[in-house]
Amino acid sequence: MNKLFHIKLKKLNKYYINVLIILTIVIAFSLGWNIYNESTHHKNAALEHARNSFVKDLMFRKWVASHGGVYVFPTEKTSPNQYLAHIPDRDLITTTGKKLTLMNPAYTLRQLMEDYEGMYGAKGHITSLKLLNPRNKPNDWEIKALKLFDSGKQKEFHEFLSKDGKKYIYYMKALVTRESCLKCHKQQGYKVGDIRGGVSITIPMKKYNDDMYSAIYKIVLAHLVFYIIAILGLFYTYKNLKISLIEQEKLYEENRRKEEVMLAQSRHAAMGEMISMIAHQWRQPIAIIAMWANNITADIDMDEIDDENFKKYAFNIVTQTEHLSQTIDDFRNFFRPDKKREKVLIKDVMEECLSVIGKSLENNNIEIEKNYQSDNIAKIHSRELMQVYINIIKNAKEAVIERNIKDKKIIIDIYEDKNHIITTIKDNALGIDEGIMQKIFDPYFTTKNVKIGTGLGLYMSKTIVEKHLNGTISVKNTEDGACFTVILPKDKK
Numbered sequence: 001m002n003k004l005f006h007i008k009l010k011k012l013n014k015y016y017i018n019v020l021i022i023l024t025i026v027i028a029f030s031l032g033w034n035i036y037n038e039s040t041h042h043k044n045a046a047l048e049h050a051r052n053s054f055v056k057d058l059m060f061r062k063w064v065a066s067h068g069g070v071y072v073f074p075t076e077k078t079s080p081n082q083y084l085a086h087i088p089d090r091d092l093i094t095t096t097g098k099k100l101t102l103m104n105p106a107y108t109l110r111q112l113m114e115d116y117e118g119m120y121g122a123k124g125h126i127t128s129l130k131l132l133n134p135r136n137k138p139n140d141w142e143i144k145a146l147k148l149f150d151s152g153k154q155k156e157f158h159e160f161l162s163k164d165g166k167k168y169i170y171y172m173k174a175l176v177t178r179e180s181c182l183k184c185h186k187q188q189g190y191k192v193g194d195i196r197g198g199v200s201i202t203i204p205m206k207k208y209n210d211d212m213y214s215a216i217y218k219i220v221l222a223h224l225v226f227y228i229i230a231i232l233g234l235f236y237t238y239k240n241l242k243i244s245l246i247e248q249e250k251l252y253e254e255n256r257r258k259e260e261v262m263l264a265q266s267r268h269a270a271m272g273e274m275i276s277m278i279a280h281q282w283r284q285p286i287a288i289i290a291m292w293a294n295n296i297t298a299d300i301d302m303d304e305i306d307d308e309n310f311k312k313y314a315f316n317i318v319t320q321t322e323h324l325s326q327t328i329d330d331f332r333n334f335f336r337p338d339k340k341r342e343k344v345l346i347k348d349v350m351e352e353c354l355s356v357i358g359k360s361l362e363n364n365n366i367e368i369e370k371n372y373q374s375d376n377i378a379k380i381h382s383r384e385l386m387q388v389y390i391n392i393i394k395n396a397k398e399a400v401i402e403r404n405i406k407d408k409k410i411i412i413d414i415y416e417d418k419n420h421i422i423t424t425i426k427d428n429a430l431g432i433d434e435g436i437m438q439k440i441f442d443p444y445f446t447t448k449n450v451k452i453g454t455g456l457g458l459y460m461s462k463t464i465v466e467k468h469l470n471g472t473i474s475v476k477n478t479e480d481g482a483c484f485t486v487i488l489p490k491d492k493k
């Protein structure tokens with residue numbers, strides 16, 4: 001597995017973990033928010049219950065106060081109220097001689113609260129810091145609330161507290177003195193508008209808490225289910241992405257291996273071509289060497305030994321062996337692993353290529369026409385570009401020979417536009433059949449005999465130009481034959 005794959009995998013893992021973290025944060029936030037809302041909602045409902053309870057009591061008090069109290073028949077439980085003794089009409093006798101006694105709002109309300117406490121789910125208590133009736137004595141919490149009312153800061157107070165392991169809402173609202181209250185409370189020194197005390201309401205939170213816990217349970221369950229589904233979905237996507245990444249990598253590796261094999265095959269094919277070219281180029285100097293050696297033998301046979309002549313023969317033989325040696329060097333350079341890009345003149349690369357392949361063209365009577373109009377430099381692997389040129393020219397050579405063209409010709413143009421150096425190589429072998437035009441750059445596509453063609457020449461040329469030299473290669477048919485165009489970027493500096 002290559003480095004890029006590991007980087008991609010690392011990125012995928014990081015992305016997955018980030019999405020997981022974000023998802024967890026969002027779900028945790030949503031859970032917290034919903035639980036908070038639910039608990040606020042139930043607390044508000046309990047508070048509303050307490051307020052309603054107070055309003056109900058207040059309505060009743062107002063009604064009693066608006067009638068100046070109510071007269072009832074005294075019983076053991078409802079005896080004449082000693083704290084109303086200052087009121088002249090506290091006790092009356094009806095025309096039929098029955099006794100009636102006065103109940104003021106506080107008295108009636110206390111009795112209601114004591115007798116029917118359970119019916120409304122709320123326990124009420126009317127109380128004050130300045131008591132008329134000591135039975136209405138406030139507890140510690142009520143004292144705290146009453147003191148707050150007295151300070152004038154607020155007229156309503158509530159708290160959620162636990163008592164004996166149970167939770168309650170404690171609510172209290174101030175009672176403000178009105179005209180109708182003065183009948184009973186004037187003697188305590190109250191004026192209209194004074195805070196006279198308050199009514200406290202205590203409601204157990206059990207029902208509200210039970211409802212709240214059941215709602216929270218549903219919320220937690222829904223979030224948990226969603227979270228599990230989201231994580232499974234995420235994991236599934238992650239797994240699929242990872243599998244496709246591994247498959248991509250395998251495909252890439254396979255292609256790379258194939259490419260390597262093809263490169264090696266093409267190198268071998270090119271090497272074979274080179275050997276035959278060396279042979280071509282050696283044929284001429286070897287023939288010349290043989291000729292001078294024959295001359296020496298003939299002179300000896302004819303007893304015409306002349307030092308000057310012998311020197312000339314030897315010099316010519318040495319010159320030819322130097323040429324043989326130079327040819328070997330040229331080809332060795334061509335196969336030298338050359339991975340460093342160098343700044344080169346494209347026409348120099350072409351010239352070097354022709355110095356290798358030129359002789360073989362000459363021997364096959366192929367005329368070469370060269371038009372060089374670019375003195376620009378490209379930064380490339382020059383040996384690789386040579387391989388491309390050799391492949392194209394070799395194809396042109398093979399085409400003109402195979403089709404028996406009379407005046408065999410290859411035209412090479414090198415010119416430039418603003419950013420590119422362009423090489424075109426044209427032949428007069430009548431062109432490429434339009435039916436195979438799309439396939440000639442495919443690997444192993446050949447129309448030649450297996451002994452001549454492997455079908456790798458143009459594929460490798462395309463690979464080299466596009467992947468190594470950042471250029472493009474294309475082909476079209478002209479009137480006379482095929483025209484290959486290689487476009488390379490200019491070196492900017």
Ligand SMILES: Nc1ncnc2c1ncn2[C@@H]1O[C@H](COP(=O)(O)OP(=O)(O)OP(=O)(O)O)[C@@H](O)[C@H]1O
Nearest residue numbers: 395396399440446447448453454455456457458482
């Ligand atoms: N100048 C040309 N004129 C006509 N046909 C051509 C020319 N150049 C290429 N072709 C066609 O394109 C095919 C593919 O060329 P390519 O160089 O890839 O393979 P090849 O020459 O058949 O074999 P290799 O180059 O591996 O020895 C050739 O078989 C030939 O049919």
Ligand SMILES: [Mg+2]
Nearest residue numbers: 391395457458
């Ligand atoms: Mg070829």
